[in-house]
Structures are given as structure tokens and as C-alpha cells.
Amino acid sequence: MRKGLKPLLIVAACCLAIWGYIAYKQPALYHSQSYVFGTLVDISIYGEPEERAKALTNHILQDFQHLHVQLHAWQPSTDNSANELGTLNAAFASGEEPIHISPRMAEILRDATKLSQQSNGLFNPSIGHLIGTWGFQRDEFSAVHIDKAHISNLVKANPRMSDIVIKNNTAYSKNPNVKLDLGGYAKGYALDQAADYLRKQRVHNALINIGGNIIALGQHGDTPWRVGIQHPRKPAAIATLELADGWAIGTSGDYQRYFMLDGKRYCHIIDPHTGYPVQHTQAVTVLIPPQAVHSTQAGTLSDVASKPIFIEPLAQKSTIAASLGIQHYMVIDQAAQAFVTPELQTKLTWLDADFKKHLHVQATAQH
Amino acid sequence: MRIGDWCVVTTGIVLVVVLFQQLWSHEGATRVQIRLGDTIYGTYSLNQQRDIQVDGAIGPATVSIMNGKARFSKSPCHNQYCVHQGWLSRSGQAALCLPNQLSLELIGEAKHYDSLNY
Numbered sequence: 001m002r003k004g005l006k007p008l009l010i011v012a013a014c015c016l017a018i019w020g021y022i023a024y025k026q027p028a029l030y031h032s033q034s035y036v037f038g039t040l041v042d043i044s045i046y047g048e049p050e051e052r053a054k055a056l057t058n059h060i061l062q063d064f065q066h067l068h069v070q071l072h073a074w075q076p077s078t079d080n081s082a083n084e085l086g087t088l089n090a091a092f093a094s095g096e097e098p099i100h101i102s103p104r105m106a107e108i109l110r111d112a113t114k115l116s117q118q119s120n121g122l123f124n125p126s127i128g129h130l131i132g133t134w135g136f137q138r139d140e141f142s143a144v145h146i147d148k149a150h151i152s153n154l155v156k157a158n159p160r161m162s163d164i165v166i167k168n169n170t171a172y173s174k175n176p177n178v179k180l181d182l183g184g185y186a187k188g189y190a191l192d193q194a195a196d197y198l199r200k201q202r203v204h205n206a207l208i209n210i211g212g213n214i215i216a217l218g219q220h221g222d223t224p225w226r227v228g229i230q231h232p233r234k235p236a237a238i239a240t241l242e243l244a245d246g247w248a249i250g251t252s253g254d255y256q257r258y259f260m261l262d263g264k265r266y267c268h269i270i271d272p273h274t275g276y277p278v279q280h281t282q283a284v285t286v287l288i289p290p291q292a293v294h295s296t297q298a299g300t301l302s303d304v305a306s307k308p309i310f311i312e313p314l315a316q317k318s319t320i321a322a323s324l325g326i327q328h329y330m331v332i333d334q335a336a337q338a339f340v341t342p343e344l345q346t347k348l349t350w351l352d353a354d355f356k357k358h359l360h361v362q363a364t365a366q367h
Numbered sequence: 368m369r370i371g372d373w374c375v376v377t378t379g380i381v382l383v384v385v386l387f388q389q390l391w392s393h394e395g396a397t398r399v400q401i402r403l404g405d406t407i408y409g410t411y412s413l414n415q416q417r418d419i420q421v422d423g424a425i426g427p428a429t430v431s432i433m434n435g436k437a438r439f440s441k442s443p444c445h446n447q448y449c450v451h452q453g454w455l456s457r458s459g460q461a462a463l464c465l466p467n468q469l470s471l472e473l474i475g476e477a478k479h480y481d482s483l484n485y
Binding site for chain 2: 011018038039044142207209211212213225227228230236237251253259285
């Protein structure tokens, strides 16, 4: 070997080694975004070969699409999937003749009924008529004419989940005014289904986000998954937190689905007891730890539990949170003041200085 | 130069490269990524003044880039939530137009989080 060449080779070898190290250190992250459930579905899978991650993601998205049609509150069936919820609602409206339901629908209805009772009827998926009247059973929202008498009649009709009778995979409603809308349940349920599927496929690290509701599996390489919490009025995150394995997070806000009328904001979260959209709260975020087998799973709870807390006035929020077993939550009221439980506060990294400065840390109510 | 010198030079190069990778990051965003449906439509430098026309699911939208910021400036959607989001300037900020299946995300060296809860 010529004398001058040797050092050059050493340098080249070192450069190659660095390049190799950097390439090796590049995160093996697969990231996909799609539109299902009328919202954005964002799936990250870490540490799997790209082809496999892609195939798993496609499988999840197909399941979501199927679930979307099955549980859709106002769209008819497609060629591939039946709109089971629509058929069920039609049967409920026409009388007390039991009709066949799928095992999945039976499971969902039982669980939703339990959660509805636990939340003193504030989580009530049977108020589909009210939701439709306020114009939120459409893809795009616009101001509606507010018919006070009609709304009052819909509240008096008192549709409740306990009106539904489920027996041997059949169901009927004792109240023809029951109209199911699983808008506050389906996305969380889908999170649990996807997490379950990935675990069975031995995928250890993933982050699934359906329209803002997120569940984590494992972590992002050496560090836990980190999620941001959206500012209710700005296109920025107010804080971030680590989402550990099996934990889920959900927010109910007045800023994603709403319309303005006479300078007032009418959001999609309706108080079943008054029949009107809630106007005292901007956002409620709940953080849910992994749940025991055979109870409502973390994803579903992250979707459901934020609604009753959103609906209750500030003074009662901690009571309803306690009855749902929620310890980690944050409330942002109409004056943009943030109230956070100490359990959640210790997990937050604040990005928004204004919120951080005016923060109220409040203990959760005791039973 | 002798072997020892080369070792010093090489170590120097390695140090510079590794430190650059580890430490060179800043808060500000440098690029905007536009996604259409499930595909990346394009990634553009924020260091320019430019309007980009994108044909979304329901019609053409305009994304404006100006001096390190980006926003939806025109959209065919009914509610115009995406346009009302205004300018995005920090890494990790995102704006979304559900009806048109378009999203903007600002990308920088440092990302504060993996996903956004909203």
C-alpha cells in the first residue's frame, strides 16, 4: 500500500462509521395520517420494519372504516358495511319489537348504559334527536334556528340508555324517543380496538390518535411518547405530557365543532338535562391510566369521561369526575382560567406562560 | 503528517459532526409540511414568500408562506376553521381542514411532542 493512502483510508473508515452510526440512530418511526370517522387519524408505529408497520396501519384503518359505517348516526349503509346503528334507531322509533343486534353492538350498548348511569345521565348517547336538532349530525355546521318549544319537548321525552332492553342479542326500546348517537363513544372504542389488535400482533410501541383522542403503547425509542394539549383558542399546544404504556388522553372542547349565533358560541356538547349546548367551559382534558380487564378500557374512558365533566358547572365538576373514577383532569373555563388536579399537574410541562401563571391547582373531591 | 496527526484530525471531525447533530437545534420552524388525505403533498421552506394552491378533497385551497410563518389563507370549506387558525410559526404547530382533508404542520429541528390532543 502506498504511504499516503493509509491515513486517507482511516479517515474514510471513520466517516463511514459515523454515517453508519447516525443512520442506525435514525428513529425507526412509521407515521401515517388518514381521514376516518370524519376526522384525522394519525398512527405512529415505532421499531417495526416499514412494510409491516404499513400493513398493520392499513388493517387498523380498514377496521376503523368498517366501525365508522356500522356506528354512524346519520349516514346509510355502504356496499361493504351495514349501518347497524341506523337500522337500530329506525326500529326503536317504530315500536317495541326486538331486533337482532351484533355481539359488538350489544357490548357497546351495555357499556354505554353503565357509563351513562355512572355519570348521572350526563353522558347520554340516546339524545340523538337533540343533537340533530342543534345541527351537529352533519359534516359541516351552521347556525340553526333555535326552537325553544321543540327543544323543551325533546328533553321532556326523557330518552335514557336504560330505556333500551337487551336480551339474547336482540334489543328494543321502551321509549320511542331514544335515538342513539355514539359520537362521544365510538372514537374511544376504536382506540381500544386498535391497541388490542396491535398488542395481539406483538407490536410494542405505537401511538394512535383519532380526532385528538390518543392511546399509547410502549414508547418512542428510548423515551416515552409525548403528546401536546391543544390551546382552545390558538393553533398551539399549551402543555405537553408523557403518555406511558396503556395510558390514554382525551379532550372535549368547544372549538372543534361549533357555530356562532348573535355573538354566542354553540358547541356540540349538549347538556341532556337542559337540551342546550354548554357555554361555561372551553375545554376539559382527561388522562386515563390502564384499566382492569372486563371494565371500560382506557381509550373509551378518554372519550366518554370528558363530557360529563365538561357539562357540569365548575363547582360540581370534581364530584362527577370522582364518580367516574377520574383523577387526572384539567378544566379551562370561559374566562380562560385553567383548573388542574395535582395528579395531572405533576405530569404537565407547560408551554403557554399565560395559562401557567394563572393556574389553579385543585384537589379532586373525595367520595 | 503522521498517523498521530491524522488521528487528531479525525477525532476533531468526529467531535464536530456529533456535537452538531446533538446540539444544533432551535425553537423556530424551518419548513411546512402539507398533507393531502393520507399522503404528503409537499414540504416547503418557510424562508420564502409564496402562495401554494392545493386541490383538496372538496376544492382548491391556498396555503401562504411568509417570513417563517405559514397559514391557510383560502379554503373552499364551509366553516373556515382552518383559515381562522391564522399564522403558524413555531415547530409542531398544525392547522387542519377536515372537510378538505388538508393539514399543515410546521417542522423544525426540535419537536415538542409526537402527537396533539385536541
